[in-house]
Amino acid sequence: xxxxxxxxxxxxxxxxxxxxxxxxxxxxxxxxxxxxxxxxxxxxxxxxxxxxxxxxxxxxxxxxxxxxxxxxxxxxxxxxx
Amino acid sequence: xxxxxxxxxxxxxxxxxxxxxxxxxxxxxxxxxxxxxxxxxxxxxxxxxxxxxxxxxxxxxxxxxxxxxxxxxxxxxxxxxxxxxxxxxxxxxxxxxxxxxxxxxxxxxxxxxxxxxxxxxxxxxxxxxxxxxxxxxxxxxxxxxxxxxxxxxxxxxxxxxxxxxxxxxxxxxxxxxxxxxxxxxxxxxxxxxxxxxxxxxxxxxxxxxxxxxxxxxxxxxxxxxxxxxxxxxxxxxxxxxxxxxxxxxxxxxxxxxxxxxxxxxxxxxxxxxxxxxxxxxxxxxxxxxxxxxxxxxxxxxxxxxxxxxxxxxxxxxxxxxxxxxxxxxxxxxxxxxxxxxxxxxxxxxxxxxxxxxxxxxxxxxxxx
Numbered sequence: 001x002x003x004x005x006x007x008x009x010x011x012x013x014x015x016x017x018x019x020x021x022x023x024x025x026x027x028x029x030x031x032x033x034x035x036x037x038x039x040x041x042x043x044x045x046x047x048x049x050x051x052x053x054x055x056x057x058x059x060x061x062x063x064x065x066x067x068x069x070x071x072x073x074x075x076x077x078x079x080x081x
Numbered sequence: 082x083x084x085x086x087x088x089x090x091x092x093x094x095x096x097x098x099x100x101x102x103x104x105x106x107x108x109x110x111x112x113x114x115x116x117x118x119x120x121x122x123x124x125x126x127x128x129x130x131x132x133x134x135x136x137x138x139x140x141x142x143x144x145x146x147x148x149x150x151x152x153x154x155x156x157x158x159x160x161x162x163x164x165x166x167x168x169x170x171x172x173x174x175x176x177x178x179x180x181x182x183x184x185x186x187x188x189x190x191x192x193x194x195x196x197x198x199x200x201x202x203x204x205x206x207x208x209x210x211x212x213x214x215x216x217x218x219x220x221x222x223x224x225x226x227x228x229x230x231x232x233x234x235x236x237x238x239x240x241x242x243x244x245x246x247x248x249x250x251x252x253x254x255x256x257x258x259x260x261x262x263x264x265x266x267x268x269x270x271x272x273x274x275x276x277x278x279x280x281x282x283x284x285x286x287x288x289x290x291x292x293x294x295x296x297x298x299x300x301x302x303x304x305x306x307x308x309x310x311x312x313x314x315x316x317x318x319x320x321x322x323x324x325x326x327x328x329x330x331x332x333x334x335x336x337x338x339x340x341x342x343x344x345x346x347x348x349x350x351x352x353x354x355x356x357x358x359x360x361x362x363x364x365x366x367x368x369x370x371x372x373x374x375x376x377x378x379x380x381x382x383x384x385x386x387x388x389x390x391x392x393x394x395x396x397x398x399x400x401x402x403x404x405x406x407x408x409x410x411x412x413x414x415x416x417x418x419x420x421x422x423x424x425x426x427x428x429x430x431x432x433x434x435x436x437x438x439x440x441x442x443x444x445x446x447x448x449x
Binding site for chain 2: 004006009012014021022024026039
């Protein structure tokens with residue numbers, strides 16, 4: 001994906017992207033490659049990381065299960081349906 | 082013909098000549114120059130109207146095109162005598178694409194700087210396709226819109242400042258008799274220094290503050306030379322860039338300038354007959370709305386020169402005070418005020434004044 005650094009305001013690079021540049025993205029200059037400046041055209045590539053997504057899902061599901069088991073029998077102020 | 086008849090005829094003739102002369106004088110005296118500062122969110126757009134002529138300077142971001150178009154239509158504009166693109170940033174030229182597509186444009190004045198955005202390329206292509214005469218700006222040019230008003234190009238200088246689109250913004254000074262406007266685009270301190278040493282007369286009644294009130298513009302040495310009675314900041318509410326900065330607001334305040342902002346006042350129009358000027362704003366800043374009568378717009382008139390203002394500002398429920406070290410303003414009786422060191426104490430004539438300088442109401446005394 002192409003983007004252009006239209007301008008730099010404070011520490012924020014204002015990127016114009018998408019069809020006819022109708023989208024404006026404020027991007028911290030500190031997260032851009034060193035030496036980026038106004039008028040630079042950027043190539044932005046974004047990939048889906050399915051492995052990392054799956055791993056995160058597994059981590060949170062197992063944490064959920066762990067917590068549910070921990071509380072077994074102790075419903076506190078919550079009454080069953 | 083009898084002598085008395087002749088006398089009578091002469092009298093009538095003289096009278097009608099006089100009446101015609103008075104009528105002519107009235108017409109020319111009532112010719113008003115209006116400079117509109119359009120609320121285009123975070124961006125700039127100004128419309129200059131005089132004697133049936135129209136000049137548009139910038140038009141905000143691309144999505145503001147329709148808003149600028151309807152503003153132009155509502156103000157009787159069907160074609161533009163001149164379109165000025167102060168510099169190629171999208172918050173200034175984006176909206177010009179719609180304008181170039183939909184309005185007749187007789188000429189374009191450009192900063193002469195190139196940029197790499199598609200928006201800028203589209204702008205150039207449209208001018209090319211429509212065969213619009215294209216001129217690049219240079220200090221020393223004048224724009225001959227009407228013999229009664231003087232429009233000078235004060236910046237950019239040639240050669241341009243290297244690698245800085247803002248600094249090379251087109252800076253215009255518009256003078257109608259005794260009233261003058263200085264429109265800075267996004268020009269910053271470097272451009273200001275160059276202006277200061279250029280020998281141009283910078284003294285102006287109304288200043289369109291450079292670069293949305295950021296700290297990269299409006300140095301105190303520059304403001305001391307311009308001495309604006311009125312400063313107008315074109316800025317978007319809650320923008321991500323910290324515009325305008327408190328530093329700039331304070332610098333403007335210390336020159337004694339009254340500040341208007343498009344984020345607080347909406348569209349702002351300054352109308353002048355060359356002697357006096359009237360400022361009309363679309364809305365009051367929110368904290369003054371309750372203290373003012375039901376009018377939806379406010380108008381304030383000043384005369385130039387001496388302090389003989391003809392109408393007082395619409396809101397004046399002060400005084401309020403604040404600290405230079407915080408962003409709260411208070412009633413003078415507020416308990417928090419006792420903790421403010423006298424060196425840091427700031428006074429505001431009204432809540433609108435406090436608000437315009439970036440202050441918010443104190444949570445203890447809740448000033449109106």
